[in-house]
Amino acid sequence: MHNNRYTFLYAIGISIVTAIILVLTSENLKPLQEANVALDNKKNILKSVLVNSEEREVVESQYNSSVEEMVLNSAGEIQENLNVDDVDMKKEVAKEPSERNLPLYVYTAEDGNKSYVIPLRGVGLWGPIWGYISVKDDFNTVKGAFFDHKGETPGLGAEIAETPFQQQFEGKMIYNDEGEFVSVNVMKATQKADIDSENRVDAISGGTITSNGVDEMIANCVKPYLTYFEKLKSN
Helix, strand or coil, rough: CHHHHHHHHHHHHHHHHHHHHHHHHHHHHHHCCCCCCCCHHHHHHCCCCCCCCHHHHHHHHHHHHHHEEEECCCCEECCCCCCCHCHHHHHHHHCHHHCCCEEEEEECCCCEEEEEEEEEEEEEEEEEEEEEEEEEEECEEEEEEEHHHHHHHHHHHHHHHHHHHHCCCCEEECCCCCCCCCCCCEEECCCCCCCCCCEECCCCCHHHHHHHHHHHHHHHHHHHHHHHHHHHCCC
């Protein structure tokens, strides 16, 4: 009986000590984890404007010197009391467009040309998908795009995170020839639809549901920014 009690108390003691160590380690690592997440976001924003680097110092320098952050409301007004880190895209896309906070990243290239980077959030086959799409300062032409996912199928839906799929978006248009917003549609190459080639890209073969998720994500996330873009065009 004595030995059993000792063993039981010893096991409890070890468990408590281990739990305390894990909590302290997690708290100590939290700032580093948050810094790595922030760095990853900056890399992906820059990738959406076709600036690629994996070196921390280069990414930080390029981002800090070239990217302006802001948060808009649905009326196209800058919300001075909010910054992009205050906005949870998962929560925002679940709201009605008129109620959303809209993070926006403005990239200024060395030649002075601007690109407007819109964060994206949606749902694929097996879970969340996300990314960024950038629009040139004609507010129509796509500069570039970046997508990622949590658990899409390798070789199928996971192809949204690969360069060949993302490169298709470069130079595409979000408006049609009649000046109507049609987004960039992700469609099967053989699919017949009244969508011009400049407003569509090829869906992933065998990844229909994920492709549809990207299609819906782009339209849902880009459209609320049009009011702000119209204001900039009128100015």
